[in-house]
Amino acid sequence: MSTATHAHDTHGHDHAHAHDHHGPPAGFSRWMYTTNHKDIGTMYLWFSFAMFLMGGSMALLIRAELFQPGLQLVEPQFFNSLTTVHGLVMVFGAIMPAFVGFANWLVPMQIGAADMAFPRMNNWSFWLLIPAALLLVGSFFVPGGAAASGWTLYPPLIIQQGMSIDMTILAVHILGASSIMGSINIITTILNLRAPGMTLMKMPLFVWTWLITAYLLIAVMPVLAGAVTMLLTDRHFGTSFFNAAGGGDPTMFMHIFWFFGHPEVYIMILPAFGIVSQIIPAFARKPLFGYASMVYATSSIAILSFIVWGHHMFTVGMPAAGNLFFMYATMLIAVPTGVKIFNWIATMWKGSMTFETPMLFAVGFLCLFTIGGFSGLVLAITPVDITLHNTYYVVAHFHYVLVSGALFAIMAGIYFWLPKWTGHMYSEGLGKLHFWLSMIGFNVAFFPQHFLGLAGMPRRIPDYALQFTEWNQISTVGAFIFGFSQLLFLYIVISTIRGGAKAPDRTWEGADSLEWTHLPSPVPYHTFETAPVVK
Amino acid sequence: MAEPHKPTPQQRRNALLSAAVLAAMVLGIYAVFMLKVFSA
Numbered sequence: 001m002s003t004a005t006h007a008h009d010t011h012g013h014d015h016a017h018a019h020d021h022h023g024p025p026a027g028f029s030r031w032m033y034t035t036n037h038k039d040i041g042t043m044y045l046w047f048s049f050a051m052f053l054m055g056g057s058m059a060l061l062i063r064a065e066l067f068q069p070g071l072q073l074v075e076p077q078f079f080n081s082l083t084t085v086h087g088l089v090m091v092f093g094a095i096m097p098a099f100v101g102f103a104n105w106l107v108p109m110q111i112g113a114a115d116m117a118f119p120r121m122n123n124w125s126f127w128l129l130i131p132a133a134l135l136l137v138g139s140f141f142v143p144g145g146a147a148a149s150g151w152t153l154y155p156p157l158i159i160q161q162g163m164s165i166d167m168t169i170l171a172v173h174i175l176g177a178s179s180i181m182g183s184i185n186i187i188t189t190i191l192n193l194r195a196p197g198m199t200l201m202k203m204p205l206f207v208w209t210w211l212i213t214a215y216l217l218i219a220v221m222p223v224l225a226g227a228v229t230m231l232l233t234d235r236h237f238g239t240s241f242f243n244a245a246g247g248g249d250p251t252m253f254m255h256i257f258w259f260f261g262h263p264e265v266y267i268m269i270l271p272a273f274g275i276v277s278q279i280i281p282a283f284a285r286k287p288l289f290g291y292a293s294m295v296y297a298t299s300s301i302a303i304l305s306f307i308v309w310g311h312h313m314f315t316v317g318m319p320a321a322g323n324l325f326f327m328y329a330t331m332l333i334a335v336p337t338g339v340k341i342f343n344w345i346a347t348m349w350k351g352s353m354t355f356e357t358p359m360l361f362a363v364g365f366l367c368l369f370t371i372g373g374f375s376g377l378v379l380a381i382t383p384v385d386i387t388l389h390n391t392y393y394v395v396a397h398f399h400y401v402l403v404s405g406a407l408f409a410i411m412a413g414i415y416f417w418l419p420k421w422t423g424h425m426y427s428e429g430l431g432k433l434h435f436w437l438s439m440i441g442f443n444v445a446f447f448p449q450h451f452l453g454l455a456g457m458p459r460r461i462p463d464y465a466l467q468f469t470e471w472n473q474i475s476t477v478g479a480f481i482f483g484f485s486q487l488l489f490l491y492i493v494i495s496t497i498r499g500g501a502k503a504p505d506r507t508w509e510g511a512d513s514l515e516w517t518h519l520p521s522p523v524p525y526h527t528f529e530t531a532p533v534v535k
Numbered sequence: 536m537a538e539p540h541k542p543t544p545q546q547r548r549n550a551l552l553s554a555a556v557l558a559a560m561v562l563g564i565y566a567v568f569m570l571k572v573f574s575a
């Protein structure tokens with residue numbers, strides 16, 4: 001290809017190894033300076049896993065405290081910091097970066113591009129995560145302790161607490177910048193670097209869902225940045241946006257936050273839909289049922305996600321017309337979501353199915369995410385939500401959509417693509433064991449939380465009334481089973497990287513996107529020396 | 536084993552253009568929002 005000068009050839013730091021195109025340079029500088037989408041994807045995934053363990057330890061501490069009524073292990077203030085930082089770490093540190101890791105690995109390969117459109121910005125997007133994580137976790141060690149407002153950062157508490165809040169605000173700003181740069185990269189790559197013949201409607205669904213997710217991020221990350229900027233000026237520069245004592249309105253923060261926050265929850269689930277849409281057809285050995293309707297359903301969900309934020313605020317005293325609007329708009333989302341569930345089931349219908357670990361996690365996703373969708377519908381009914389808001393029912397809902405939804409899809413995707421990435425097969429027996437331990441542990445931990453919520457147990461409290469004891473004890477046992485089985489996952493991944501049976505190029509006979517049909521396993525450091533032509 | 540294929544000049548131009556439009560969207564949303572709440 002007779003290209004004009006490429007930025008890569010002209011850039012300043014011309015290390016001896018920078019032009020060795022046979023493979024990566026060795027050592028730390030490989031990772032520090034890498035512009036390779038696969039390296040960056042790998043770093044995102046490991047970062048995400050580290051944050052997952054960090055947030056997971058906080059969760060286990062929370063569950064240990066809640067094993068019995070009364071105060072056993074932690075101070076109430078510290079307990080509140082634990083729930084807050086657990087939420088922030090899991091949302092911004094674990095789930096979102098995991099999906100960006102998948103995007104880095106897969107988007108270029110699935111559209112037949114050599115790399116992302118802006119490889120050096122890609123490097124920046126990743127490395128920004130490190131200071132943000134240090135700020136978040138480091139905030140535990142400053143006077144006053146880490147943010148205790150809940151991950152939603154509601155005033156007035158957030159305005160009154162100490163310097164950890166400033167660290168949290170800075171962390172959120174940095175994470176937002178990282179997400180925005182990542183999204184710009186993903187969109188430009190998908191729109192401009194597709195191989196000849198790869199029309200938009202031929203793209204694998206994972207690419208589609210990320211394209212839409214990236215637009216959501218572009219739209220709402222600046223809003224979150226604005227919200228935390230206003231918190232900062234309320235704290236330090238004499239404004240009173242959210243401070244009632246100065247004429248401000250704390251509920252305005254809730255509106256702004258949830259205008260970001262509800263699209264954000266779809267940012268965390270649409271890429272999961274994409275992963276599951278790749279895996280189910282592969283193991284049903286049938287093409288995805290209703291490809292085009294999947295694309296349109298994903299877009300409708302994304303658009304609707306902007307007009308439902310009020311369902312988080314049914315108890316703040318909006319006008320009845322507002323409550324009704326948000327109730328019906330929220331229920332409307334169930335329609336495109338139902339289309340997707342229907343399509344996945346129809347894909348499996350009469351397929352020749354096998355249940356290797358990726359498929360187990362995908363089917364687990366399908367069953368459990370649907371439960372989370374239904375509890376969401378229950379919460380969307382305004383009068384019902386007025387009794388359930390801020391109870392454990394809400395906690396049960398969002399863990400069904402985020403853990404057995406987003407996280408199960410991430411696990412499914414790791415098992416699915418690990419052979420492609422490493423060239424080795426993982427241990428199917430251990431993978432299945434990991435699935436069943438996760439499935440059982442998760443349900444034991446979170447299903448009882450529906451009962452606790454219905455019985456009126458509030459969320460975010462370190463102590464509770466005696467009648468809630470049994471279900472809390474069961475929940476804690478489940479949480480520990482779930483948590484510790486993730487160490488098995490770590491073991492499986494490391495041993496797959498180290499060795500194992502050689503994975504065939506097309507590991508799964510039913511998988512048909514370019515990384516399976518056009519590239520060897522493991523994928524070479526540089527792929528697509530010539531652009532593949534897609535018929 | 537050679538270098539990976541590089542985007543054509545046309546693709547690079549389009550990529551830069553897309554990125555500029557997206558960056559303008561981001562900055563625009565943030566700027567309009569901040570100007571609105573911080574003025575008056």
Ligand code: HEM
Pocket residue numbers: 152265266268269311312330331333334337372373374375376377379380381385388389390394397398401402405406
């Ligand atoms: C059919 C789809 C869904 C519906 C109808 C729905 C509805 C709701 C409602 C009404 C609430 C507010 C409950 C309250 O605070 O009283 C809520 C909370 C929540 N939902 Fe969903 N939801 C759906 C899907 C999802 C998905 C896909 C995710 C994430 C992947 C998600 C994540 C959350 C989170 C994190 C909260 C709690 C936020 C907090 O207060 O900390 N939801 N949902």
Ligand SMILES: [Cu+2]
Pocket residue numbers: 261262265308309311312
């Ligand atoms: Cu919502």
